[in-house]
Amino acid sequence: MREDQNGKGPLRRLEETLYQKGTPEEKSSRSHLRPHDIERHSGWADVPPQNTEVEAEPMVSPAKNKSFALLFFYASLAFFAVAAVITLFVVLGGANLISTRNVDITITGPVSVEAGEEVPLQISIHNKNSVDLESTDLLIEYPEGTRVAGDLEEALPRTRTSLGVIPKGRVVEENVRAVFFGQEGEEKKVRIALEYRVPDSNAIFVAEETFTVVVSSSPVRIGVEGVTEISSGQEFALEVTITSNASERVGNVLLSVDYPFGFSFLEATPKPTYGNDTWALGDLPPGSDRTIVIRGVVEGQDGEEKIFRVVSGTPKEKDEREIGIAFGTLLHDVAVTRPLLALQVLVNGRPGKEHVLPANEEVTTEISWTNNLPVKISNAKIEVKLVGEALDTASVSPIQGFYQSFNRTVVWDGTTVQELVELEPGERGIVSLRFKPRELVLSGGTIIKEPLITLTVTGEGTRIGETGREQIQSSVEHLLRVETDVSLSQRALYYSGAFSNTGPLPPKVGQETTYTILWNVVNTASDVARGKVRATLPPYIRVLGQTSPANESVTFSETDRSIVWDLGAVSAGAGVGASPREVSFRIGFRPSISQVGDVPTLVNEAVFTGFDTFSETNINASARPINTQLSSDPQFTSVEGRVVE
Incomplete structure (x- = not known):
């Protein structure tokens, strides 16, 4: 490596650059390697030749420190868990210290009982704990339907008995008796529990046991x-x-x-x-x-x-x-x-087992028959027996048949109906009769209460088969309820009645004349509920607001000008064997010039409605309109009815 004129190599020049003024300081990261003294050289040429294989020193990773901490934590947690399990085992599980398992409950009694039989049960409690059981209560929950022995009227759902202290190692016995009820083969479970405390603890422990008995027979x-x-x-x-x-x-x-x-x-x-x-x-x-x-x-x-x-x-x-x-x-x-000889009955054209008949109206009854056999029926006969006080026996009129009045039976056979001599398989036919209910009020005032007519229809004949002749028969019964007969009348009065009337007679234009209107209801055979009478008043009539008796409910509506009497219940016999239901109210009439010479209407048609409690039908009756011609007032004269000027 070449040196500059000052004899400084590249490394030296780099060092001076790093530490000269104005050069920003750089912080190196902390190394985990151990420090070593390394010989420094001013250039690569000063470095002596060395072996290129450098032995690396082992590094200590921080993860190993963390692994040790986690290992210590998990070991501690496991220790406490094991300690908790051991504690629970000691307290509850049977180290012969304190445990519900060390409380033995034994029930002795029959496993099969007769329903309604008094059953004895012996309950034994053995305290195997190393401490006394305090504040003990024996709870017995009996199955539904259990009764107190000696008093079968009293139910026995559950009992609680205080047993006090049960010393350690001791056995306490309790005898109970009960009566079980149920269906044959039904299981009945008796649940028994012992509640107790142990010394130096407020906790309540419970030991339980169940005893099952089987009901062997029903009571x-x-x-x-x-x-x-x-x-x-x-x-x-x-x-x-x-x-x-x-x-x-x-x-x-x-x-x-x-x-x-x-x-x-x-x-x-x-x-x-x-x-x-x-x-x-x-x-x-x-x-x-x-x-x-x-x-x-x-x-x-x-x-x-x-x-x-x-x-x-x-x-x-x-x-x-x-x-x-x-x-x-x-x-x-x-x-x-399917009936061998099928019968169907129509009353006034309607099928069904029960019918309601209006009072005093004729009844038409049709009986149809069908041979459902695959063989012939010979000598067939149809009979209808009529029973009931409400029947008018004189009104019975069969078509083709014969009426036997002595037993109130209508008979059709081969002598009156040719088809009945021999019925082919599947053959059909029809016969009929007419009759009427009688008057519901008999002579002397006797009332037929809750009038009923019973029709018993019987068909019979001889079956001709491979095995010979066999008599067959079928029958049906129908109930005919007759409605009660209710009548309504309305009258206008001036001289008589519940009120004193005023004004001129005959009625005079421009002057008001008052009238008393009387409604009368008569009921014969059956009680009537929800009875009402309703009528409307002409626009020239004024309601004066007086009613007699005062306790009767009469109301007037200006909206539709209807006046309504709410009777409620009307007893059978009202107006026949007892007093009728009546009410009176006052109206005022001021004639107009256009009515001169007329007999104006005072009250339009009145209609009674109610519910027959016997026939279970709605019934009604009506009364014609009334006018100023007071034909019901005995002191009234015919000239007093027409309006004068």
Whole structure:
């Protein structure tokens, strides 16, 4: 390396440049290499030849220091975790110190019980801990439907018993008794828990155990007797029997029957307690029974199966109409078959099992029949039996048939209808009759209350088949409810009535004459609800606001000029065996010159509306308009009706 004139080599010149004034200071990064004394030379030529392979010294990386710190941290964490696990194991797990596992709960009792039977249970608690158990409480939670032994009316949902201190190593026993209810084969679980504290701790520990019993038999037995096959539309009966199996009295028994779709309830003996499907049977002593007979009609397709579900049990605490704990369930199947001789009844042209008839109107009944057999039916006969006090027996008039008045039966057979001598497969036909309901008020004032007519239609004949002759029969029943007969009258009075009237008679132009309007409602056979009478008043009539009796509700609307009497309920027999419902109100009439010589209308047509609670139909009656010709007032003369000037 060449030197300059001053004898300075390149390295020397570089050194002077680095440290001369004005040269910015540069900070070198801190090195992790150990410092060495190195011989300096002024040029590359001064450097003696050396071995080019230089042994590198090992470097100490800062990552190794960090790895050591992390290792120490993880080791500490693992130590504390292990210590915590050991602590939990000692406290809870069984180092024979303090643990719920060292509290043994043993339940001794029968695993199979009869429903309604008193069951004893012995509960043993063994404290295997090394300390006493303090403030101990024994909690027993019984399954739903459990009853108190000795008092089956009282439910037993749960109990809590204080056992005080259970010393270490000691065994404490507790005896309990309960009565379980449920369906046969049902499992009942009793949950038992011991709550306790240990010395020098406020924590509450809980040891639990479960005991399972199986109900081997129901406290009551359900039996159903009745048809298993029936034609659609045919009436039948089911007899339901409940028998006590329990050794003690079974209290507050409830029976419920779920009816299938298509079943129409007719009646039951005894009558249902709630609706038409639930009976409160009360208490059943050991060995006693109760019987319920249910009558109804099933409609369905050929081959359809109808299932009746009968359930017995005790009612819910909050709803006595529903079963809370079921004792037993029984299903009864009824298969619907197509009737061999099908019958269909039309009342006034309408099908259905129940009909409503207007009072005093003639009824036309048509009975159609069909041979559904693949073979002939010979000597067929159709009968209609009419039953009911509301029937006018003298009005029965069959077409082609014969009416036997002594038993109120109409008969059609081969002697009156030629087609009935022999019915071909699939052959159809029709017969008919007419009759009327009778007057609902009999002589002497007797009322036929809740008038009903029952039609029982029976078809029979002889089936001719390969196996010989066989008698067949089918029947249907129809209920005809007759509406109550309500009548309404309205009268205008001047000289008589509830009020003293004023003004001239005959009415004079420009002067007001007052009148009393009397509405009268008569009701015969059935109670009526929501009764109202409504009429409108001409524009020249003024309502004076007086009503008699004062407690009757009569209102007038200026908007549509309607006056309404809200009667509410109208009892059967009102106006027949008892006083009619009546109300009077006053109006004023000031004639105009254009009305001279006329008998102007005072009140337009009045209409009564209400709901017949027996026939379950809306009914109405009307009364014609009334005018100034007061024909209902005994002191009134005909010349006092026309307006004068």
